[in-house]
Amino acid sequence: MAGNLRILSLGAARALAVLSAAAMALPAASASDEIPALPQTRPIALTGATIHPVSGPEIAAGTIVFDQGRITAIGANAAIPEHAEVIDATGKHIYPGLISANSILGLTEISAVRATLDVQEPGSINPNARSASSIHPDSELFPVARANGILTALAVPEGGLLSGQSAVLRMDGWTPEEMTVRSAAAMHLRWPDLRINRDPRAPKSVEDQQKDIDEAQKAIRDAFAIARSYWRARKARSADFKSDLRWEAMIPVFDGTLPVFVHAETLAQIEAALAWAREAELKIVLVGGHDAWRLASQLKETGTPVIIALATAMPLRRDEAYDSAFRTAALLREAGVRFCLATNGQRSEASNERNLPYEAAMAAAFGLPRDEALKAVTLYPAQILGIADQLGSLEPGKAATLIVTDGDPLDFPTRVEAAFIDGRKISLTNRQTRLRDKYLEKFRRK
Numbered sequence: 001m002a003g004n005l006r007i008l009s010l011g012a013a014r015a016l017a018v019l020s021a022a023a024m025a026l027p028a029a030s031a032s033d034e035i036p037a038l039p040q041t042r043p044i045a046l047t048g049a050t051i052h053p054v055s056g057p058e059i060a061a062g063t064i065v066f067d068q069g070r071i072t073a074i075g076a077n078a079a080i081p082e083h084a085e086v087i088d089a090t091g092k093h094i095y096p097g098l099i100s101a102n103s104i105l106g107l108t109e110i111s112a113v114r115a116t117l118d119v120q121e122p123g124s125i126n127p128n129a130r131s132a133s134s135i136h137p138d139s140e141l142f143p144v145a146r147a148n149g150i151l152t153a154l155a156v157p158e159g160g161l162l163s164g165q166s167a168v169l170r171m172d173g174w175t176p177e178e179m180t181v182r183s184a185a186a187m188h189l190r191w192p193d194l195r196i197n198r199d200p201r202a203p204k205s206v207e208d209q210q211k212d213i214d215e216a217q218k219a220i221r222d223a224f225a226i227a228r229s230y231w232r233a234r235k236a237r238s239a240d241f242k243s244d245l246r247w248e249a250m251i252p253v254f255d256g257t258l259p260v261f262v263h264a265e266t267l268a269q270i271e272a273a274l275a276w277a278r279e280a281e282l283k284i285v286l287v288g289g290h291d292a293w294r295l296a297s298q299l300k301e302t303g304t305p306v307i308i309a310l311a312t313a314m315p316l317r318r319d320e321a322y323d324s325a326f327r328t329a330a331l332l333r334e335a336g337v338r339f340c341l342a343t344n345g346q347r348s349e350a351s352n353e354r355n356l357p358y359e360a361a362m363a364a365a366f367g368l369p370r371d372e373a374l375k376a377v378t379l380y381p382a383q384i385l386g387i388a389d390q391l392g393s394l395e396p397g398k399a400a401t402l403i404v405t406d407g408d409p410l411d412f413p414t415r416v417e418a419a420f421i422d423g424r425k426i427s428l429t430n431r432q433t434r435l436r437d438k439y440l441e442k443f444r445r446k
Contacts, residue, residue, distance in 0.1 A: 040423035043067040045080045048090030055393035066400030069422035097151025097401040101381035102309045102342035105153045106135035111347035120159025128249040129164025131155045132183035135176035143430030146171040148354035149403045149416045163188040172421045191264040192216035260284045267291040293328045296335035305338040305384045311359040330367030340380035361410040
């Protein structure tokens with residue numbers, strides 16, 4: 001948390017400098033306030049901007065054309081249809097919408113108010129829990145996040161050991177169904193904390209703590225063993241087969257169509273998770289991965305991607321360097337490990353999802369090349385989440401989900417001046433901009 005506070009304080013002075021800037025040159029979105037945007041009705045061409053496809057070299061003074069929610073042309077001399085709406089974006093920059101790969105957006109509103117939380121189900125084994133069915137489309141947190149360029153997010157369930165299934169969301173829509181890009185996106189397993197508190201004042205003895213750890217790891221192995229047996233029986237269609245919704249939800253895992261995302265931070269957790277994955281013959285994605293750099297060679301060998309959350313975390317150990325977390329992305333890249341950057345997905349941080357680009361900026365400040373930092377919040381999360389055929393870069397045929405900025409989105413002073421989700425013009429108004437305008441007006445009147 002200290003890292004986050006430092007970043008925000010560094011950006012505060014710069015942010016204040018742009019609050020009273022003149023109205024943006026680009027046309028305002030057609031939607032009013034936070035009302036979901038209208039569908040795209042005719043082709044739109046953004047001209048004169050520097051286009052950053054991410055998957056290829058930038059295009060100076062380029063044009064990007066999209067129709068019916070899809071990019072149809074991009075380049076320095078892209079053809080513009082006669083009936084297209086042409087928007088002059090000269091001097092601006094166009095990037096793919098940023099992707100948050102580890103959030104609880106839509107599942108929480110105020111972390112301290114229980115009635116606004118729908119992040120977990122009772123019990124420890126809930127593979128059939130689906131975050132898509134719990135999304136609150138009118139959350140105030142969606143407009144705040146997208147105003148800083150985050151247009152897609154993975155909504156992740158919490159709780160227990162086997163938390164359930166996440167969903168990839170577009171950050172605009174009337175209903176959860178309208179917002180869903182992919183559901184289910186992944187099955188989420190939370191590896192138990194293997195650390196033992198040896199303080200004499202600890203509420204449990206060392207023996208009882210070890211017993212709890214052993215039981216939790218056994219529960220994981222038993223759940224997957226039962227689910228695998230169910231999967232086999234389901235395929236064999238045994239005469240005495242009885243349907244069970246929990247294990248039905250696990251079938252795509254064993255069919256290889258639903259990845260398992262394992263949330264693990266420490267060296268011991270990651271080692272245990274990798275050993276279990278080999279034993280269970282499953283490919284996993286590591287989420288959190290504070291100590292992932294310590295096992296980079298093993299992660300490379302097993303082809304295990306890492307969703308790093310957070311790049312601005314504090315050191316886990318007293319003898320670690322202060323920048324151990326900041327350098328994780330650079331170290332994994334050097335080792336050839338696939339990765340992306342995300343926030344920590346905690347309830348208290350949901351309102352700060354807008355800070356995702358600054359996580360990438362911190363990684364860039366500590367060894368990650370700038371272009372890789374940008375990919376770490378656009379193309380790389382799309383690849384890990386299995387949506388790279390639709391999102392993550394600007395290419396013909398992909399969704400027209402993009403942002404128009406006045407600079408590099410990883411820099412604090414940069415403003416997102418326009419945003420499009422599937423070709424629809426998105427309002428950038430949100431609770432924070434309304435409060436900003438309210439109090440700017442207060443001081444103007446003095």
